[in-house]
Amino acid sequence: MFRGGRLTNAELNEAARHYDGPYRPYDIVKEVSVATGVVMLIAVILTILFSSPDLPPSTIASWSRSMPTDFVTTALSELDGTSETATYGPPYNHESGSVQQLAFIHLQQWLGVSHPVNAEYDLIIAPLRTIPDAPALQAAVTTYVHAPAKTQAAWTNAYSNALGKATEKQGGAVTVPAGSYGPVGPMMSSLLALAESGGLDGDLLSSKQFYQTDYTKPLLFLEDGSALDDRATYQHLQGTQWGMMNETGSYPGQVWLWLYTFWYQVQIGGLSTSPNVDAIVMAIMGVLSAAFILVPFLPGIRSIPRRIPVYKLIWRDWYSATGAPSKPPRTGDDAPALPSLRPTET
Amino acid sequence: MRGFDISSIVNLNGTAHYVHWHFFLMSVPNLVVIVLMLIVFAVALFLRAPGAKRPGGKK
């Protein structure tokens, strides 16, 4: 209870229930209509001046053509199970690479695998199986799929090392030094050709049904590579760049997300580098949002407007017109009756 | 795909400038919006609404 002033919080609330003072004419419908017209005009002026941003999306085709080595490196990581998608965890699979928790609360795990994505099969094997009239390729895929895990790992590790010394032709092939990669070599070069032709974009989208709005597979694949990442860094959209509140180009962004992105910059207590940073930030913002909604009930917070009297500026005309009383209104049996709110009692 | 629209008077598709101070990093457009909000708020505190009169009957 704030006693720096004269009234308790309860007395202040009671005093605010009633007003029996003067009114003046007011046209509420006109005010809202004029306000709407003014805002529409401002929006149209801003549109004519600045338009809005529309950077074309990356596709698997555009990514594989402009960054073929990066594409093949990513595809290999999907095949050998080391990519971020392959190791993510729920809701995509049962791994734990990106699983977060808040103390003993494991919501991500508890809500389970609801959008199963098998990186090796869905992103690599299944699309390769759709390539027609390629018996050598299909034999290579069959060899890979039936090989023991250790053999598969030997092939993929060797190929991964070779990619470090690869040469590429944009829109064309990736050439690695000779080595024993088993069927992995032809699988990767066929997948690259499929991607560059645009076929992989379509394959990943319509693998289960013709009409599809679920871009989970192509977007996870794209995100595992560098195409989106490099563009995001250039546009200052990374988490470490306060990216959550930024827009592409020089447009104003989502300024209201300033406090969400702020926590990702806090290094105290290892917050910004914690594997649970997303869960922690969401929890912090949940608590702060609840506190924001409940301001009227928070002692201390609800007293701030009385401690820092900005209200004296807002109601200065009223105070000078009514003559500010030197004593607060009295309450109790001998106090004058509090004025009532027109037109009906609250 | 048309890419970004060029039919605007001011082209905002170039790279933004940034204000970087210790760990604070904000784009100039966002900073402009925030500063504008503070200015508009302050001005609104001092201005009267249309139709409101100063005490004594004068607008």
Next chain:
Amino acid sequence: MSSWTVRVREFGLRNLPPERLLPDSQPAYMASAIYLFGALTIGALVTIIASGTILALKGPAWWHVQSIGHFFNSIHLWSVELFFFFMVIHLWGKFWMAAWRGGRARVWMTGAVAFVIAIPTAFTGYVSQQNFDSQWIATQGKDGMNSLGVGSFFNVLNVGQMYSYHIFLFPVLVIGIVSLHILLVRRHGIVPPIPLADSVADAAAK
């Protein structure tokens, strides 16, 4: 037992008689320009819905292929910026007036909930853009959603789902909570000034 209809009607008339729902006068203490920002926020919301309705008529891909579509998309984006701009100034004003006084806690709370709900509403819009920005925001946003298990039923990588949340489900919620907020304002009236004698400065001066 009296009819439900009569009870609803009497509840409505008791709390919001016509002259309170649509008054033609206002308390004399409402002189400051800060009082305009609620109406400006409503104006921005109307502009968002109007421009959004036009965008919905032609579907999500329209603005990428037609200049007139891009024009209405720009109006939609700028009116969102204006909505948050005016809404936050409105909430600053209401905070410094301690506008929750006198039984008006629900007015503050519904306004705060409107702000909180506006954020995911805007988010679903950003991921419905079908351009690079939406690809990035979706792939980043999914980690926040997944970390709390929300991703198991709210897939930000599913453009169809996000679009239907954005053009129907969230707008219904926003319009509902904003309408409740406005009706509560009309029900309780605009909060009277803080009594001037109630201040630390006055107490210290005595």
